[in-house]
Amino acid sequence: MPMTQPERNNEVFQKIEELKRTRKAIILAHNYQPPEIQDIADFTGDSLELSRRAAETDASVIVFCGVAFMAETAAVLNPEKIVILPKPEAGCPMADMITPEDMERIATEYPGVPIVTYVNTTAAVKAKSTICCTSANAMKIVSSLDSERVYMAPDKNLALYTARYVNKEVLFWNGYCPIHHSLTAEDVLKAKSEHPKALFIAHPECNPEVLDMADGIFSTSGMLRFVSESPEEEFIIGTEVGILYPMKKMNPSKKFYSASPKKLFCPDMKKIALYDVIRALETLEPRTVVSEEIRVGALKAIKKMLAISDLP
Ligand code: SF4
Incomplete structure (x- = not known):
């Protein structure tokens, strides 16, 4: 959501504003980022809100202050834009708990069962799924599927929570946010x-x-x-x-x-400092790039989610 902008009278904030203008850049920050990063962001929010912002922006450059899977989602939705994660080592242990090979095994074991992946996954894992969900829309997404059984991955807690409210059998992967x-x-x-x-x-x-x-x-x-x-x-x-x-x-x-x-x-959500944002805007590095094959598969799953999330 748009934040009330702080007094931008210090040198660092002014420099970031100037770089944003010259680079035609937008800064997106997750709600878990450090205060000073949230203060310089054009938009703050959760994964779904930031996915939407990433899809809507007409900026040429997206500086994503969050963790790797979020920057990947922005890159999937914006192939023509430069997406930068100022600290590429900012990852997510939960996203790392499931691989594309695990997804293939699930699909083989449960043929015909739709696989719903939480947005907290790599693009390669999303590309192997039926549809994505966030913590804000999981029930709506699972309920919308024309199947009596669904498989949710990787967060078992989100799956167990969703299972309480949907009239379906919810199978799930044994991952979790530590x-x-x-x-x-x-x-x-x-x-x-x-x-x-x-x-x-x-x-x-x-x-x-x-x-x-x-x-x-x-x-x-x-x-x-x-x-x-x-x-x-x-x-x-x-x-x-x-x-x-x-x-x-x-x-x-x-x-x-x-x-x-x-x-x-x-700790992963606290890796980006103001200095990293300035360096990212100056050098336009390090970029988050997703291969076209993975991007197309992940895009399909994300777009299906966004279409259902938009329904009243
Ligand atoms: S470990 Fe948990 S809090 Fe940290 S990025 Fe992953 S899901 Fe978010």
Whole structure:
């Protein structure tokens, strides 16, 4: 979502603005990025919002401040644009838990069963899937499929959560986000005892026992909407700590507490610094490039998702 722009009176911000103009560049940043990166972004959001921005932009250059699979999605949707991930080593351990070969094995084992891949996967894995989903639209996507059985990969927690609400058998891969999955019921109980008036909201990547304790379960953009619209004043947040920054910025009078600041810290999401963004805009490197064969396959799965997400 568009952010209120900060006072851009310091040298670094001005330099980035100038480089953006000369390079015809747009900066997209995930909600988990460090505050200073979110501040210089043209748009911040979750995977689905950023996928849409990537598809809509008329900029020539997309600087993607997130992790590798997100930049790949932008490259898949924008083959004519230069896509840069300022730190290419920013990966996602969950995305690495499944390979294209694993996808082939699933397809062989479950012939005719649609395979829904979470957007947190490599383009090569998406290319082997029937359709993609995000944490915001998983139920809608799975429900839309004309099959009594579906296979979800790689996040078992998102699959188990989705299975609660769809009238289908949901098979799933045994992957997980090590950050969200590490949050325990004990952590939540501790946070609740420290902040007894606060509501607890959680991301579907958390494990089922944590989700059972939540007052609401949302994607990151859903969380931002919920805390802004809620009459409540205090919230315990069960997702990566980066989200607390836009929450506080959008709701300065409300109080936000991480359910576990140590566990809910994703090192990959914190790899990009302002200096890396400047260097990326100056050199137009390092670029994220996806081979045409993989791009076409991944595009099909992403476009199917976007078409269904757009339906009311
Ligand atoms: S928070 Fe989890 S899913 Fe997101 S990039 Fe980090 S490891 Fe991957």
